[in-house]
Amino acid sequence: EEYVAKTFERINKLDKKINAFITLRDEEEVKKEVKESIKRGGKLAGVLIAVKDVISTKGIRTTCASKMLSDYIPPYDATVIEKLKNEGAVILGKTNMDEFAMGSTTETSYFGPTRNPWDLERTPGGSSGGSGAALAAGYVDLALGSDTGGSIRAPAAFTATFGLKPSYGTVSRYGLIAYANSLEQIGPMAKNAEDLGLLYSIIAGEDDKDATTIKYSVDNPPGEIPIKGIKIGVLSDILEMSDKSVVNVIRTAIDKLSSEGAIIEETKLGYAEYALPAYYIIAMSEASSNLARYDGVRYGYSKHFEGNWIETFSKNRGEGFGMEVKRRILLGSFILSAGYYEEYYIKALKVRRLIKNSLDQLFSKYDVLLSPTMPVLPPKIGEVINDPIKMYAMDVNTVIANLAAIPAISIPAGFYNNLPVGLQMMGRYLSDTMLIGISINIE
Numbered sequence: 001e002e003y004v005a006k007t008f009e010r011i012n013k014l015d016k017k018i019n020a021f022i023t024l025r026d027e028e029e030v031k032k033e034v035k036e037s038i039k040r041g042g043k044l045a046g047v048l049i050a051v052k053d054v055i056s057t058k059g060i061r062t063t064c065a066s067k068m069l070s071d072y073i074p075p076y077d078a079t080v081i082e083k084l085k086n087e088g089a090v091i092l093g094k095t096n097m098d099e100f101a102m103g104s105t106t107e108t109s110y111f112g113p114t115r116n117p118w119d120l121e122r123t124p125g126g127s128s129g130g131s132g133a134a135l136a137a138g139y140v141d142l143a144l145g146s147d148t149g150g151s152i153r154a155p156a157a158f159t160a161t162f163g164l165k166p167s168y169g170t171v172s173r174y175g176l177i178a179y180a181n182s183l184e185q186i187g188p189m190a191k192n193a194e195d196l197g198l199l200y201s202i203i204a205g206e207d208d209k210d211a212t213t214i215k216y217s218v219d220n221p222p223g224e225i226p227i228k229g230i231k232i233g234v235l236s237d238i239l240e241m242s243d244k245s246v247v248n249v250i251r252t253a254i255d256k257l258s259s260e261g262a263i264i265e266e267t268k269l270g271y272a273e274y275a276l277p278a279y280y281i282i283a284m285s286e287a288s289s290n291l292a293r294y295d296g297v298r299y300g301y302s303k304h305f306e307g308n309w310i311e312t313f314s315k316n317r318g319e320g321f322g323m324e325v326k327r328r329i330l331l332g333s334f335i336l337s338a339g340y341y342e343e344y345y346i347k348a349l350k351v352r353r354l355i356k357n358s359l360d361q362l363f364s365k366y367d368v369l370l371s372p373t374m375p376v377l378p379p380k381i382g383e384v385i386n387d388p389i390k391m392y393a394m395d396v397n398t399v400i401a402n403l404a405a406i407p408a409i410s411i412p413a414g415f416y417n418n419l420p421v422g423l424q425m426m427g428r429y430l431s432d433t434m435l436i437g438i439s440i441n442i443e
């Protein structure tokens with residue numbers, strides 16, 4: 001009772017400013033569930049968890065931070081939620097995010113921006129910014145996010161927390177409201193690497209309800225892995241694209257790894273400048289197709305039935321979607337239209353393959369590829385939101401792992417002028433537990 005009461009007290013005190021939650025559950029209900037869960041037991045008996053509002057939760061409103069779904073209550077739980085409940089976790093609330101996970105700052109939310117607990121003038125990153133802020137503000141120890149092109153790692157970096165974009169196919173996407181299926185994964189977020197590993201071990205695994213999951217399970221939470229002898233490639237072409245302030249902090253972290261016996265070499269990804277355009281072409285194409293289901297009839301915002309079908313459809317979508325989502329539907333539809341499909345979409349798929357091949361080669365030499373997670377410090381609220389190209393450019397380091405389906409972790413590297421900087425480590429496909437093990441050691 002005390003644990004729940006203290007948590008709510010803290011949220012009531014701080015969250016009017018921070019705005020990490022879109023939906024906070026009823027305190028008495030949570031208390032009851034925590035008590036019952038402790039009686040039943042499990043690896044997370046009675047532990048509160050914050051869940052990004054893109055993940056379906058039975059009976060709890062799931063909005064995707066959009067007016068389109070602002071009243072939507074799912075009739076079923078996502079597989080990851082089922083797994084967490086089986087281990088005793090109790091959902092505290094649903095966290096703020098960019099609308100339909102499209103953004104890097106949690107400013108495109110219909111429910112207003114989330115603020116960074118380290119500096120309230122700044123964004124906590126996005127799109128899982130509410131989950132990152134909920135951890136950094138000390139509301140919870142565990143949170144779920146989703147990562148299509150960095151949405152777990154950006155907030156982890158900007159809030160000095162830990163986040164993993166798992167290998168594609170290791171965590172079920174059943175019940176995740178789709179943005180870009182070929183890129184995204186649900187993943188764990190936590191205040192330390194041990195907890196991150198525990199959460200990952202619970203949510204990972206094959207699922208009959210998601211045909212893209214593979215035969216895979218993590219039976220025990222990963223343990224510590226020594227740094228000595230680990231071969232680390234530092235991606236110099238990525239470092240060159242990052243701000244000096246960030247590079248300074250990363251260089252200090254690299255020196256520390258080297259002094260602890262890691263074998264460190266500078267190397268290049270190659271094609272680094274093409275990763276971002278390829279990512280956005282693929283992500284927007286998939287998004288435009290996925291979001292066609294919001295027709296104002298079957299799902300969500302449904303205020304207009306006048307006129308013919310096109311009029312009804314356009315009016316509901318025109319009012320239900322925000323600016324950034326509309327921009328992506330328009331661009332995605334354009335990219336996939338006859339004549340442009342080969343020029344853009346097919347070309348982007350070719351770049352995706354080249355990046356994958358380049359990574360395969362690098363992983364024959366290195367265990368880990370290291371870079372900053374974000375090329376910049378957390379921007380001020382309002383600084384990038386009206387300049388989409390500037391916002392997209394922030395994802396230059398993170399999108400690579402999504403294009404290549406490999407795991408990538410963000411861990412705190414240090415601070416620059418009291419602002420958090422994140423270190424990203426990418427590993428071979430299915431080396432998720434190794435990345436967590438190394439992070440436990442570094443921490």
Ligand code: GLN
Nearest residue numbers: 101102103148149150151
């Ligand atoms: N910022 C990227 C985008 O807007 C990534 C978002 C995400 O990972 N969901 O597409």
